[in-house]
Amino acid sequence: MNLGVRLGTTNAVLAEQFKLAMNFWQRVLDLDWHIDNTDNCAIQLVDGERSLFNAAPDTIVARAQFPDRSGFEGWIVFNPAVTLSRVELYRISVHEIGHMLGLPHNTNTASLMYGLDLEDSEDLDSSDLALLASRHKMRIDSVQEPVKLTKVR
Numbered sequence: 763m764n765l766g767v768r769l770g771t772t773n774a775v776l777a778e779q780f781k782l783a784m785n786f787w788q789r790v791l792d793l794d795w796h797i798d799n800t801d802n803c804a805i806q807l808v809d810g811e812r813s814l815f816n817a818a819p820d821t822i823v824a825r826a827q828f829p830d831r832s833g834f835e836g837w838i839v840f841n842p843a844v845t846l847s848r849v850e851l852y853r854i855s856v857h858e859i860g861h862m863l864g865l866p867h868n869t870n871t872a873s874l875m876y877g878l879d880l881e882d883s884e885d886l887d888s889s890d891l892a893l894l895a896s897r898h899k900m901r902i903d904s905v906q907e908p909v910k911l912t913k914v915r
């Protein structure tokens with residue numbers, strides 16, 4: 763699959779980390795991506811309205827639309843009220859793109875798909891990978907070995 767990605771954020775650091783997160787997924791799945799700032803894009807990264815985060819304005823940092831919901835338009839929104847470090851932006855981007863690829867939350871705290879604090883999360887575990895492999899063609903050879911998050915600065 764070749765995904766068009768619209769980078770509709772005014773946060774240049776976020777845009778940069780989001781691209782690195784797409785590159786991470788590109789190594790895991792048989793996926794290529796390119797910038798597409800038109801309505802044809804598959805994923806759109808946008809700065810969220812505050813009202814989207816009303817449930818918990820200070821703790822919800824980002825949200826993604828799940829592909830099985832009606833009206834799916836590939837939105838990933840970050841909460842402008844929360845300031846995040848470079849590595850947090852990267853890790854959360856990987857997590858939100860994971861939702862877009864169909865992954866639910868994982869109860870394993872080491873998983874990048876863990877639902878709460880992502881601080882200790884640094885891999886896709888075998889259950890994440892098995893689920894991905896049931897939906898997508900994989901680029902990695904084995905779904906048994908956890909895939910570590912590539913470090914970025």
Ligand SMILES: [Zn+2]
Pocket residue numbers: 857861867876877
């Ligand atoms: Zn999540």
